[in-house]
Amino acid sequence: MTSQIKTVGVCGAAGTMGAGIAIVAARAGFKTICFDTGEDALARARKQTEGFFGKSVERAKMTEADQSAALAKLSATTQIADLADCDLVIEAVFEDLKTKQILLEQLDDVCPSHTLFASNTSTLSITEIASGCARQDKVVGMHFCLPAQLMKLIEMSPGLNTSDESFQAAWDWTVQVGQMPVRTQDKPGFILNALLVPFNNDAIRAVEAGVATAGDIDTAIKQGLGYKMGPLELIDLIGLDTQVRLCEAFYPITHDPRAATPPLLSRMVAAGHLGRKAGRGFYQYDDNAMFGG
Amino acid sequence: MDYAIISHGPSRSFPDGDDFLTNAVREASITVHVGGGAEADTAKTAVLVELTTECLGVYTGEDAGKEGSNMLGFARYRNGDDPPSNLIELVRQPNSDEAALDAARAVFEGAGFQVAISADQQGRIIDRLVRPKYNDALRFLDEGLAAAADIDLTCRLGLGYADGPIERVERGGLVHHYEVSQRLFETYGTPGYAPARRAQVAKQRADNNE
Numbered sequence: 001m002t003s004q005i006k007t008v009g010v011c012g013a014a015g016t017m018g019a020g021i022a023i024v025a026a027r028a029g030f031k032t033i034c035f036d037t038g039e040d041a042l043a044r045a046r047k048q049t050e051g052f053f054g055k056s057v058e059r060a061k062m063t064e065a066d067q068s069a070a071l072a073k074l075s076a077t078t079q080i081a082d083l084a085d086c087d088l089v090i091e092a093v094f095e096d097l098k099t100k101q102i103l104l105e106q107l108d109d110v111c112p113s114h115t116l117f118a119s120n121t122s123t124l125s126i127t128e129i130a131s132g133c134a135r136q137d138k139v140v141g142m143h144f145c146l147p148a149q150l151m152k153l154i155e156m157s158p159g160l161n162t163s164d165e166s167f168q169a170a171w172d173w174t175v176q177v178g179q180m181p182v183r184t185q186d187k188p189g190f191i192l193n194a195l196l197v198p199f200n201n202d203a204i205r206a207v208e209a210g211v212a213t214a215g216d217i218d219t220a221i222k223q224g225l226g227y228k229m230g231p232l233e234l235i236d237l238i239g240l241d242t243q244v245r246l247c248e249a250f251y252p253i254t255h256d257p258r259a260a261t262p263p264l265l266s267r268m269v270a271a272g273h274l275g276r277k278a279g280r281g282f283y284q285y286d287d288n289a290m291f292g293g
Numbered sequence: 294m295d296y297a298i299i300s301h302g303p304s305r306s307f308p309d310g311d312d313f314l315t316n317a318v319r320e321a322s323i324t325v326h327v328g329g330g331a332e333a334d335t336a337k338t339a340v341l342v343e344l345t346t347e348c349l350g351v352y353t354g355e356d357a358g359k360e361g362s363n364m365l366g367f368a369r370y371r372n373g374d375d376p377p378s379n380l381i382e383l384v385r386q387p388n389s390d391e392a393a394l395d396a397a398r399a400v401f402e403g404a405g406f407q408v409a410i411s412a413d414q415q416g417r418i419i420d421r422l423v424r425p426k427y428n429d430a431l432r433f434l435d436e437g438l439a440a441a442a443d444i445d446l447t448c449r450l451g452l453g454y455a456d457g458p459i460e461r462v463e464r465g466g467l468v469h470h471y472e473v474s475q476r477l478f479e480t481y482g483t484p485g486y487a488p489a490r491r492a493q494v495a496k497q498r499a500d501n502n503e
């Protein structure tokens with residue numbers, strides 16, 4: 001079935017993840033249609049993509065000919081009807097169940113019956129996303145990591161109604177585009193976020209409990225365990241508001257106390273200490289350079 | 294900075310022949326107790342006590358949050374049976390002597406270690422944070438979320454970890470994980486610290502074979 005995938009649609013292609021996923025598809029030689037709601041945002045994403053490929057050429061990771069070929073594979077649209085020729089549509093729209101369900105229902109009407117739908121959701125259930133759609137057997141979870149254009153890992157999850165054939169076809173496509181898929185069940189946060197969200201919360205609780213400063217916690221984790229980033233540096237990068245949203249997505253489903261929003265996190269968000277983007281989180285940032293901690 | 298070693302038994306932080314042991318002097322104003330013992334000595338700049346899963350308060354006594362002296366705890370982080378890491382968790386109490394802390398930091402950093410200061414709480418920094426994650430990973434394996442190799446690969450590729458949680462906890466020893474988690478569970482009582490079933494099985498097998 002892999003060879004039957006020739007054209008790929010990306011929904012939410014002007015967003016952080018969608019733009020990266022479109023790069024992955026186009027770079028591997030697939031005709032890639034970028035769909036989003038606003039033309040300006042799509043134009044901005046196109047510029048960023050050109051910049052990314054330009055850097056790849058500078059770093060000798062791709063030739064100029066490959067760059068032109070990849071860019072020629074990419075087109076952009078604000079009309080969902082333009083996805084009619086897609087064999088695979090990957091959605092990376094807002095992390096909201098209703099938004100994703102409505103999108104899949106619309107795609108059902110637009111796309112031919114063989115088209116596979118993949119969701120890049122981080123926290124929602126693939127089965128629930130697929131539930132309003134007429135082809136639940138052709139909906140799979142395909143969770144890329146940020147930044148999608150650089151990170152090889154994809155968590156692949158079948159929903160309860162996904163057929164083996166569809167799952168295999170989607171899996172084969174991820175291999176074909178040079179990614180590294182791992183299979184997980186359709187459970188909240190799959191593997192990555194199921195381990196990471198509570199772990200990061202525990203680090204916040206350790207600061208709150210006076211175990212150590214953020215700097216000492218990050219030093220211990222990096223030096224003791226060989227992690228590239230400490231949990232508090234990572235939360236500053238992700239954004240403390242995003243961490244709250246992750247907790248709000250997980251806790252009501254799992255009731256895992258470690259997934260509940262730590263009180264310190266709520267207070268810091270209320271105080272505007274959102275992390276790197278706000279210049280202050282667990283660390284203070286000056287022109288993006290980290291100090292203190 | 295000079296330090297003297299007082300050995301009470303084998304050290305988890307500094308196995309036999311470790312440079313830190315061989316570079317010690319006979320007499321110094323800083324004494325480092327290794328292998329499970331300690332003696333207070335207020336005449337010293339610092340008295341450093343190696344800890345495993347116990348708190349520093351076990352050696353110093355506690356005083357309603359006012360405790361603190363020239364006696365500090367430390368542990369070089371070690372994943373069970375793995376060789377020790379380069380990280381020293383240096384344990385202080387609320388009123389620990391600041392000169393003792395500075396001296397301890399100088400001793401360990403002078404020997405090439407990285408130092409992270411931790412309050413005298415169960416599990417210090419690393420075990421407090423990683424043990425629930427290992428319990429989760431072991432539970433995910435039981436529940437069929439993914440294969441062990443895929444859980445590990447996901448953490449290495451997706452999070453940039455040097456190794457995955459299953460391979461790491463198994464290499465360090467599930468019995469060790471059980472013992473550390475159980476201590477944390479007794480202290481905090483939260484489900485994340487309850488030793489995972491696979492660690493309980495390993496512990497029961499070890500007990501049966503004794």
Ligand SMILES: NC(=O)c1ccc[n+]([C@@H]2O[C@H](COP(=O)([O-])OP(=O)(O)OC[C@H]3O[C@@H](n4cnc5c(N)ncnc54)[C@H](O)[C@@H]3O)[C@@H](O)[C@H]2O)c1
Pocket residue numbers: 011012013014015016017018035036037038041091092093094095096099103120121122123143144145146
């Ligand atoms: N950001 C991350 O670290 C990360 C990592 C992995 C997965 N994800 C998942 O990827 C998805 C997108 O996240 P993001 O961070 O890229 O969000 P984002 O806000 O950067 O992008 C979302 C894009 O979707 C577009 N959009 C919204 N509704 C749409 C619709 N009905 N039709 C077409 N386009 C629509 C928006 O205009 C926006 O450009 C979410 O499901 C998220 O959970 C995010």
